[in-house]
Structure formats: C-alpha cells, structure tokens
Amino acid sequence: MVTVGIIGAGRIGKVHTRSICNFVHNAKLKTVADPFMNEETEKWLKDMGVQNTTKDYHEILNDPEIQAVLICSSTDTHSPISLEAIAAGKHVFCEKPIDHDLGRIREVLKALEGSSLKYQVGFNRRFDHNFAAVKQAVLDGKVGDPHIIRITSRDPEPPSPAYVAVSGGMFLDMTIHDFDMVRFLAGCDAEEIYVQSAVLVDPGIGEAGDVDTAVITLKMANGAIAVIDNSRRAAYGYDQRAEVFGSKGMAATSNDTASSLVLSTAEGITGEKPLYFFLERYTESFAKEITCFIDSIENDTPTLVGAEDGLKPVLMGIAAKKSVEEHRPVKLSEIVY
Numbered sequence: 001m002v003t004v005g006i007i008g009a010g011r012i013g014k015v016h017t018r019s020i021c022n023f024v025h026n027a028k029l030k031t032v033a034d035p036f037m038n039e040e041t042e043k044w045l046k047d048m049g050v051q052n053t054t055k056d057y058h059e060i061l062n063d064p065e066i067q068a069v070l071i072c073s074s075t076d077t078h079s080p081i082s083l084e085a086i087a088a089g090k091h092v093f094c095e096k097p098i099d100h101d102l103g104r105i106r107e108v109l110k111a112l113e114g115s116s117l118k119y120q121v122g123f124n125r126r127f128d129h130n131f132a133a134v135k136q137a138v139l140d141g142k143v144g145d146p147h148i149i150r151i152t153s154r155d156p157e158p159p160s161p162a163y164v165a166v167s168g169g170m171f172l173d174m175t176i177h178d179f180d181m182v183r184f185l186a187g188c189d190a191e192e193i194y195v196q197s198a199v200l201v202d203p204g205i206g207e208a209g210d211v212d213t214a215v216i217t218l219k220m221a222n223g224a225i226a227v228i229d230n231s232r233r234a235a236y237g238y239d240q241r242a243e244v245f246g247s248k249g250m251a252a253t254s255n256d257t258a259s260s261l262v263l264s265t266a267e268g269i270t271g272e273k274p275l276y277f278f279l280e281r282y283t284e285s286f287a288k289e290i291t292c293f294i295d296s297i298e299n300d301t302p303t304l305v306g307a308e309d310g311l312k313p314v315l316m317g318i319a320a321k322k323s324v325e326e327h328r329p330v331k332l333s334e335i336v337y
C-alpha cells in the first residue's frame, strides 16, 4: 500500500481523488492540499474518505508517511512543486504539462538524475482502452511499418478567452495530448512540424492571441507522416479518434458512446453522440494511469510516461507555435533547450 497526497483540489485533483478512493486498491489518499480549500471541497473530500485537508501543500511534503504526491495544481506550479517534492524524497505524478518553459523542465530532469524516485506525467490517453488497443496492434506488427498516423481531436466547446490567455495556447494546452499520442503510436520522436491554423470558432480566442482550429503535419523519425486535426468546437461533441495505417494494414478506433444503440426508422438511421468531454470519456484512463504509477512504485519499475515524455510534447508545442508565426515547417532540432 502506497500512501499519497494530492496537491490541488480543482477539476483534475477531484478526478484523481475519486480514482484513488474508488478504484486504485494499492494506494491510500491521506491528505489533499489547496490554498483555496473551502468547506464545500473539504466536505466532499471527507465524504470520499480523505483523512486530512490543508491549505498548505508543505504539510504533504513534510509528512514522512506520505510516499508519493500527485501535482494537480495550476500549470505554473508544476515544476516548482516537482522540484520541492523530489527534494523531499517523494515519488511524483505530475499533471501535464511539467512546465511551458523548457529550462524549468530541464531542472526537473536534472533533479531526477541518479534518483530512484518515480516521476510520471499525466498523459492519460496512453491508458485509454481504444488508444492502447491501437498501440498494441502496432506492437504486434499487425499494421506492418507505420506509414500514416492520423489523430482527430476536437473539443465539444471552446474554453473562455480568459482561460486561453493564461493556458499557453491551444498547442501547449490541448494539442499537447495529441503530440504525446503521435509519439506513443509512432514509437519515436517527431523531426519536423508544419501547422495551418485559423480562428473559426470564437473571435475572442483570436483576440487573446490564440487559434482554435488547426491541421498539423509531422515527419516522424521512423519515416512515418502524422496528421493531427484540432478544433475547439465540434457541434456533435468530443471527437477523439486515432488511426495507424501501415504496410500490412490499418488500426483505427471510433468514439466512445453511452451505448451502441443504432436507431433505424423511416426518417433515417441514427446513433449516440460521443461521450461529452474528457471527464466522461477518459474516466477509466485516469484511474488506470494512477494504478500504473502506484504499481511502478511498489514494483520498482520505470513509470510508463516519464519526465522525458513530459518534455517532448512541450518541444513539439513550441515548434508548432513557431510554425504558425513563421508560416513554415520547423525542425524540432531548431528548438534549443
């Protein structure tokens, strides 16, 4: 049994609280910290079975009984708290991204050098049953050599322009998951990236300095070509699909729906819309990633999404931004870190 603390009790902190309390059988959640802890959150946490709540995450870092921390606070706190947690001898699960600044990610990588502490980054989609099945088909050689990888990733509704302004922009906030998925499915890094992007959903997003629609092409180190298409608003809901096409065949997934109902009437044939958003669609993968993190601590095995895997999609996001700014393909080697 591994005793853990959670830092940050917002949306994703609550998701991981629920997972640990309900599904992760080899972890015990002792303390949750959030500077804005209020009575309502406190009550919710107590009802979930969490022993302690605090406004100061140092209580978690200073608690010798707590072996591992989950950093679920706002993005700008991830790398500083990672460094403090590593210095305090805690295993770390850090939500994506580790940081938007490559120098600060490098500091985290440096702090982990020669350490036996586990560090996992929250790229939960690798643990999704659909994407994991595509990956397995690739690993089993069913599609042969990968030639084309396609990721469709469209949100059901855009975030507010205020959120966009502080989120690091679409590439570092949303597409970062797709960059990780491309690396995961290809089994290698990207070498070059080119982006066509636009503001087609909400002019406010453009005024905040971001884009809401993009098609991204990537040249992978194994020669495969990848395509990611992103929209901040798909009228029919959260559209999350992947396909690997190769020399022997193709592995592809469709969206998850609440049921497999297909209704056929005189008017036509209809099915269910995709599950609404990431909280619904990825519930199982959020629990699975934490189970695997705890397993890696208990069995002293490497985490399945390490700090280096946290760095690479940020590099790709920065290259994507550069491609938009300079209207040209950008080699990943151009991004100095």
Ligand SMILES: NC(=O)c1ccc[n+]([C@@H]2O[C@H](COP(=O)([O-])OP(=O)(O)OC[C@H]3O[C@@H](n4cnc5c(N)ncnc54)[C@H](O)[C@@H]3O)[C@@H](O)[C@H]2O)c1
Pocket: 007, 008, 009, 010, 011, 012, 013, 033, 034, 035, 036, 057, 072, 073, 074, 075, 077, 095, 096, 097, 122, 123, 124, 278
């Ligand atoms: N893996 C995923 O799919 C996924 C999904 C959502 C969010 N995230 C990531 O999780 C992070 C949090 O996102 P969210 O949607 O839960 O945001 P949120 O705003 O709902 O929650 C963030 C919480 O962190 C707290 N916080 C801020 N500073 C803190 C500190 N020093 N110590 C403790 N708590 C602190 C805030 O008070 C807030 O309650 C972001 O970095 C985001 O990128 C990942």
